[in-house]
Amino acid sequence: MVVLRGVSQLLALWAHFYGRTTWTRELDRLAAVHRWVVAGLTLIFASGVAMMLAEIGSFATSVVFWVKMGLVALLIGNGYARLRVEVALRQGSPARWSWFRRTSIASLVLWFLILLFGTLLHSTT
Numbered sequence: 001m002v003v004l005r006g007v008s009q010l011l012a013l014w015a016h017f018y019g020r021t022t023w024t025r026e027l028d029r030l031a032a033v034h035r036w037v038v039a040g041l042t043l044i045f046a047s048g049v050a051m052m053l054a055e056i057g058s059f060a061t062s063v064v065f066w067v068k069m070g071l072v073a074l075l076i077g078n079g080y081a082r083l084r085v086e087v088a089l090r091q092g093s094p095a096r097w098s099w100f101r102r103t104s105i106a107s108l109v110l111w112f113l114i115l116l117f118g119t120l121l122h123s124t125t
C-alpha cells in the first residue's frame with residue numbers, strides 16, 4: 001500500500017512538473033513569434049503611412065480607408081489584450097486559455113479583413 005501510494009505521488013509530481021515545462025515552453029515559443037510580428041507590422045505601418053501621405057487628398061475622404069484604419073486600431077487593441085492574456089497565463093491562470101484562443105482567432109480574422117480593405121483601397125482610390 002505504502003509503495004503504491006509512493007508511486008502514485010511520484011507520478012503526480014512528475015505530471016505536475018512535465019505539464020508546467022511544456023506549458024512554459026509553448027509560451028516562450030509564442031513570445032519569440034511576437035518579435036517577428038511586431039517587426040513586420042512596423043514595416044507595413046511605415047510603408048502604409050508613406051502611401052497615405054503620397055495621396056492624402058483622396059485617402060482622407062475615402063470610407064474604405066477609414067474602415068481599414070478602424071480595423072488596424074482593433075488589431076492593435078486585440079494584440080494588447082492578447083499580450084495581457086499571455087502575462088496572466090505565465091502567472092499561472094489556466095482559465096485564460098479560452099481568452100487566448102478568442103484573441104488569436106480575432107487577430108487572424110482582423111488580419112484578413114485588413115488585407116481585403118487594403119486591396120479594396122487600392123482599387124477604389
Ligand code: HEM
Nearest residue numbers: 044045048049051052059072111114115118119121122125
Ligand atoms: C497604419 C497602418 C496602415 C496604413 C496607413 C495603410 C495605408 C495604405 C494605403 C494608403 C494603401 C493604398 C495604396 C495605393 O492605393 O496606392 C494601402 C494598401 C494596402 N495595404 Fe495598407 N495601410 C496600413 C496597414 C496595413 C496592414 C496592417 C496591412 C496588412 C494586413 C495592409 C495591407 C495592404 C494591402 C494588401 C494593400 C493593397 C496594396 C496594393 O494592392 O497595391 N495595410 N495601405
